[in-house]
Amino acid sequence: xxxxxxxxxxxxxxxxxxxxxxxxxxxxxxxxxxxxxxxxxxxxxxxxxxxxxxxxxxxxxxxxxxxxxxxxxxxxxxxxxxxxxxxxxxxxxxxxxxxxxxxxxxxxxxxxxxxxxxxxxxxxxxxxxxxxxxxxxxxxxxxxxxxxxxxxxxxxxxxxxxxxxxxxxxxxxxxxxxxxxxxxxxxxxxxxxxxxxxxxxxxxxxxxxxxxxxxxxxxxxxxxxxxxxxxxxxxxxxxxxxxxxxxxxxxxxxxxxxxxxxxxxxxxxxxxxxxxxxxxxxxxxxxxxxxxxxxxxxxxxxxxxxxxxxxxxxxxxxxxxx
Numbered sequence: 001x002x003x004x005x006x007x008x009x010x011x012x013x014x015x016x017x018x019x020x021x022x023x024x025x026x027x028x029x030x031x032x033x034x035x036x037x038x039x040x041x042x043x044x045x046x047x048x049x050x051x052x053x054x055x056x057x058x059x060x061x062x063x064x065x066x067x068x069x070x071x072x073x074x075x076x077x078x079x080x081x082x083x084x085x086x087x088x089x090x091x092x093x094x095x096x097x098x099x100x101x102x103x104x105x106x107x108x109x110x111x112x113x114x115x116x117x118x119x120x121x122x123x124x125x126x127x128x129x130x131x132x133x134x135x136x137x138x139x140x141x142x143x144x145x146x147x148x149x150x151x152x153x154x155x156x157x158x159x160x161x162x163x164x165x166x167x168x169x170x171x172x173x174x175x176x177x178x179x180x181x182x183x184x185x186x187x188x189x190x191x192x193x194x195x196x197x198x199x200x201x202x203x204x205x206x207x208x209x210x211x212x213x214x215x216x217x218x219x220x221x222x223x224x225x226x227x228x229x230x231x232x233x234x235x236x237x238x239x240x241x242x243x244x245x246x247x248x249x250x251x252x253x254x255x256x257x258x259x260x261x262x263x264x265x266x267x268x269x270x271x272x273x274x275x276x277x278x279x280x281x282x283x284x285x286x287x288x289x290x291x292x293x294x295x296x297x298x299x300x301x302x303x304x305x306x307x308x309x310x311x312x313x314x315x316x317x318x319x320x321x322x
Contacts, residue, residue: 014267017224020279021264021271027280028220030166030252035223036115041216043087048212050204053162054090056314057192061090064307065097071188071305071318073154077104081147082158083140085109088120090160095128107133110143141178148182155187162194162314165285169295172285176299180321189301189319193287197313199245202286206250207241214239217252217281229265236260240278248286253278292317 010018013032020028034042046054061068072078080098082091088109098105107124111117117135124133136143147155157179164172179189206213217239224230236257243250256273263270292315293303301319308315 013223014228017228017264018267018269021269025278025280026271030220030282031112032223033216033219033281034113035219036113037222038216038219039086039113039116041212041219044212045208045216046089048205048208048210050208052201052205052313053192053194056309056311057160057162057316058090058093060307060309060314060316061093065094068094068190068307068316068318069097069101069103071190072098072103072105072156073186074101074103076153078154078156079106079108079147079150080156080158081108081110081144082160083110083144084159084161084163085111085120086116086161088123091158092123092127095124095131099128099131105132107131108136108147109133110136110138110140112137112139144179144182151184155183157183157187157189159189159191160316162192162284164191165194165287166283167285168283169285169291172295173298176295176301180299180301183321185321187321188304190316191319192314192316193292194284194314195312196245196248196286196288199243201313202243202250202284203241206243206252206282206284207239211239213241213252217254220279220281221254224264228267231263233260237279248288248291250284250286251280252282252284253280255279289315297322 016029016032020026045051085091095107109117109120114137117137121133121135124131164175167175183189218234218237221230221232221234221237225232237254238257240253240255241250256275256277259275260273261270262273296303296319300322302322304318304320306315306317
């Protein structure tokens with residue numbers, strides 16, 4: 001009898017590294033930037049003056065919380081489910097208003113990073129001792145599938161920070177469809193969409209002079225070195241940002257400065273780079289009302305109300321199931 005070989009199983013990160021670095025053009029998923037260091041770097045990015053998205057959405061939630069809350073089932077109670085909660089800085093403005101009006105709700109922050117959730121849980125206990133909350137670690141849709149049984153009262157699903165912008169339109173429609181499939185007719189989806197604007201403003205947001213965005217993107221290579229025993233020389237790559245005002249697509253790349261070979265020991269993989277060869281690391285899509293309406297309609301969602309920042313750079317849309 002021939003000996004059986006144990007099949008090799010890979011983590012999601014390992015699978016992405018193998019497929020992304022052996023395909024052409026090379027690519028890595030931005031979701032794997034977010035380990036403990038990546039989380040900290042992204043918080044630094046959100047605090048940068050060039051990264052206008054945070055301030056715009058912060059202003060919407062600060063100045064329009066009362067109008068936003070009017071869409072919630074304040075009488076019968078609701079579950080406030082936030083996908084990709086992060087540090088909760090902007091959501092706390094809404095929590096503060098809901099606490100002031102003594103709304104009957106439970107806050108359910110969802111994040112793939114347990115580290116971020118633990119920090120958020122501590123902050124919530126200190127700042128909002130009267131708010132009921134439950135921390136939920138995992139991918140958006142694994143958690144949403146579990147929560148689809150929450151049908152005794154309204155679910156309000158928050159997706160802030162224009163996270164949907166990390167997806168091409170086809171994937172964004174799939175993303176919206178998966179949320180819609182877990183919604184009841186009375187549920188509400190409240191989602192941020194960064195708007196098209198002067199192209200240099202977009203480029204500056206993803207190409208800061210202090211190199212924080214570069215370090216954020218290079219954290220993918222650091223993770224490969226640390227977790228998969230790779231030997232990427234971070235100084236042999238530089239970060240490059242592009243923006244197409246026609247499609248509204250901003251893209252981040254890591255570019256190889258010279259021909260080089262990288263070894264990833266844990267995966268028994270050698271990767272060759274030509275001079276100026278790229279690794280596509282991030283996409284950040286920008287929108288207008290027509291595009292958002294089109295995306296929503298493809299997922300059987302309708303726009304219920306729009307909340308806009310004062311400068312028009314950013315909008316939060318409330319969607320209902322059609």
